[in-house]
Amino acid sequence: MSLISLKDVQFSYGDTPILHGVSLDLQQGESLGILGESGSGKSTILRLMLGLTRPGSGVVTADGSPLDTRSRARMQAHRRFAQPVFQDPYTSLDPRMKVRRILIEPHAALDLPGDAGAEAARVLEAVSLPADSLERYPRAFSGGQRQRIAIARALIARPRVLLADEPVSALDLATKVRVIELLTELSREITLVLVSHDIAIVAALCPRMIVLQQGRIVEAGKTAEILRAPQHPYTQRLLASLQHMPVETP
Amino acid sequence: MSLLEVKDLRVHGPARELVHGISFSVEPGERLGLVGESGSGKSLTAMSTVGLLAHGLRAEGSVLLDGQQVIGKPDRALVPLRGPVAAVVFQDPRSALDPLMKLGEQLAHPIRRRAKREGRSLSATALRAEQLRWLDRVSIADPERILTSWPHEVSGGQRQRIAIAMALACGPRLLIADEPTTALDVTTQAEVLDLLDTLARDEGLALLFISHDLPVVARITDRVIVMQQGRAVEEGPVHQVFTRPRDAYTQGLVAAAQQLEAAVRGMQ
Numbered sequence: 237m238s239l240i241s242l243k244d245v246q247f248s249y250g251d252t253p254i255l256h257g258v259s260l261d262l263q264q265g266e267s268l269g270i271l272g273e274s275g276s277g278k279s280t281i282l283r284l285m286l287g288l289t290r291p292g293s294g295v296v297t298a299d300g301s302p303l304d305t306r307s308r309a310r311m312q313a314h315r316r317f318a319q320p321v322f323q324d325p326y327t328s329l330d331p332r333m334k335v336r337r338i339l340i341e342p343h344a345a346l347d348l349p350g351d352a353g354a355e356a357a358r359v360l361e362a363v364s365l366p367a368d369s370l371e372r373y374p375r376a377f378s379g380g381q382r383q384r385i386a387i388a389r390a391l392i393a394r395p396r397v398l399l400a401d402e403p404v405s406a407l408d409l410a411t412k413v414r415v416i417e418l419l420t421e422l423s424r425e426i427t428l429v430l431v432s433h434d435i436a437i438v439a440a441l442c443p444r445m446i447v448l449q450q451g452r453i454v455e456a457g458k459t460a461e462i463l464r465a466p467q468h469p470y471t472q473r474l475l476a477s478l479q480h481m482p483v484e485t486p
Numbered sequence: 487m488s489l490l491e492v493k494d495l496r497v498h499g500p501a502r503e504l505v506h507g508i509s510f511s512v513e514p515g516e517r518l519g520l521v522g523e524s525g526s527g528k529s530l531t532a533m534s535t536v537g538l539l540a541h542g543l544r545a546e547g548s549v550l551l552d553g554q555q556v557i558g559k560p561d562r563a564l565v566p567l568r569g570p571v572a573a574v575v576f577q578d579p580r581s582a583l584d585p586l587m588k589l590g591e592q593l594a595h596p597i598r599r600r601a602k603r604e605g606r607s608l609s610a611t612a613l614r615a616e617q618l619r620w621l622d623r624v625s626i627a628d629p630e631r632i633l634t635s636w637p638h639e640v641s642g643g644q645r646q647r648i649a650i651a652m653a654l655a656c657g658p659r660l661l662i663a664d665e666p667t668t669a670l671d672v673t674t675q676a677e678v679l680d681l682l683d684t685l686a687r688d689e690g691l692a693l694l695f696i697s698h699d700l701p702v703v704a705r706i707t708d709r710v711i712v713m714q715q716g717r718a719v720e721e722g723p724v725h726q727v728f729t730r731p732r733d734a735y736t737q738g739l740v741a742a743a744q745q746l747e748a749a750v751r752g753m754q
């Protein structure tokens with residue numbers, strides 16, 4: 237079943253064209269990784285999928301029908317359907333709200349079932365943050381801790397699709413592995429769209445991937461196949477630029 | 487004399503001590519990495535060295551930056567050190583950028599300050615040339631557009647590179663970089679690391695480099711400190727620490743990095 241699709245989407249900021257004829261289809265259970273050059277339009281694709289912005293031409297379809305960003309009711313339903321984790325965990329958390337309110341507010345705003353307090357505790361535990369985090373403000377957390385708060389806030393809606401922009405980039409390896417495990421577990425119920433520069437994360441979580449360069453998809457397909465035999469020169473260059481752990485020299 | 491000498495640095499939070507006595511030094515031209523658990527105190531340690539701790543936090547111990555004591559000094563006394571001696575790339579690139587000022591204007595500030603310090607006059611044409619040169623050095627493809635953009639009008643990785651350009655344009659002897667390449671694709675990242683290499687080699691730039699990305703730390707630093715729960719648990723040459731870790735926490739960290747890498751290699 238198709239969850240979200242983009243069909244021949246063009247997008248510009250003012251006179252600057254950003255996306256050129258992007259088409260993709262997110263199938264349930266087939267998490268999608270988006271890799272690509274900085275500035276190539278990855279976050280813009282997520283914004284289109286979230287309905288935060290409209291394509292210049294082409295169609296964004298979600299949950300079976302075109303996404304009408306002007307309809308309040310449709311957007312409310314869409315927020316239950318698809319939740320974001322933004323690239324900048326600092327700025328996406330309201331500094332005046334305690335974590336409790338950050339988590340409980342979407343629960344109320346989206347009219348979600350269940351007890352908000354219990355749900356807040358559930359998601360906090362899911363991202364390995366202590367329960368007393370609820371009474372603290374975002375500024376009292378480290379970079380990686382804030383990133384986990386942002387993930388917790390997205391999870392509270394129990395969305396069908398999680399659109400995550402570099403969700404683990406600020407995490408240490410142990411936490412990263414835990415979050416990957418968490419996302420893997422969730423990906424049975426939630427399909428991910430994962431923007432990441434970290435090829436290992438995409439490989440671990442996403443059976444399919446696309447590679448974006450200057451607003452165009454230059455490669456798309458099964459992650460395992462692309463990693464084994466990248467076709468496009470840009471993808472080849474990307475894989476060749478990976479840094480490696482030092483090895484013991486005898 | 488060390489460029490930076492930290493002795494028994496402690497950072498106190500409102501409720502408890504967050505960094506429990508850390509000591510290290512950075513020599514001119516030396517490149518030191520800081521790795522470790524999320525929340526272990528890496529950013530607090532880095533911010534303490536330039537007196538930029540957030541409100542409500544207090545540093546104790548000794549931090550000598552270019553021979554001058556930082557701890558206990560009023561902000562006024564530290565301003566002359568920030569820029570020419572040590573410049574910072576913050577973990578959150580947005581905090582370095584003024585949301586209400588176009589990026590070109592923001593980048594002009596450090597360029598003007600440096601010219602003034604060095605007694606150079608700077609024509610409008612020369613300023614523009616320097617702005618473009620810095621954006622080019624951090625691999626920004628369309629510098630003309632970026633200069634006239636607002637911070638919210640550029641991508642995460644572009645913001646991060648502008649923050650790096652602004653810090654380097656100060657002409658510092660020490661660059662403190664807190665997760666400076668997290669938002670960059672690996673090819674752009676490699677270009678930025680090459681730039682830091684060049685500056686280290688040609689201008690003797692020293693680095694305090696914080697990252698969770700062990701291969702990147704191995705690539706760019708000489709020596710590394712591993713932190714856990716507010717303490718340094720291991721320190722040594724980066725190659726040695728990453729190939730023969732002694733501390734149990736470091737061993738786990740290195741093993742996890744190797745496993746991730748093996749997983750990707752297994753698919754290739």
Ligand SMILES: Nc1ncnc2c1ncn2[C@@H]1O[C@H](COP(=O)(O)OP(=O)(O)OP(=O)(O)O)[C@@H](O)[C@H]1O
Nearest residue numbers: 249274275276277278279280639640641642643644
């Ligand atoms: N509000 C805006 N106004 C004008 N241009 C913008 C705006 N937002 C982004 N851009 C430009 O659109 C292009 C695509 O941006 P986007 O944020 O989608 O890139 P990205 O692939 O997510 O990059 P990164 O990996 O650096 O986060 C960039 O060149 C950026 O400068």
Ligand SMILES: Nc1ncnc2c1ncn2[C@@H]1O[C@H](COP(=O)(O)OP(=O)(O)OP(=O)(O)O)[C@@H](O)[C@H]1O
Nearest residue numbers: 376377378379380499504524525526527528529530
């Ligand atoms: N302003 C503050 N008030 C209270 N506690 C704080 C504050 N800033 C940081 N802390 C706490 O201090 C500890 C160390 O934070 P720091 O930001 O130095 O961690 P870090 O090692 O940089 O982590 P990360 O890798 O996640 O960025 C964390 O437990 C954090 O919650």
Ligand SMILES: [Mg+2]
Nearest residue numbers: 279323641642
């Ligand atoms: Mg982005």
Ligand SMILES: [Mg+2]
Nearest residue numbers: 378379529577
């Ligand atoms: Mg930090």
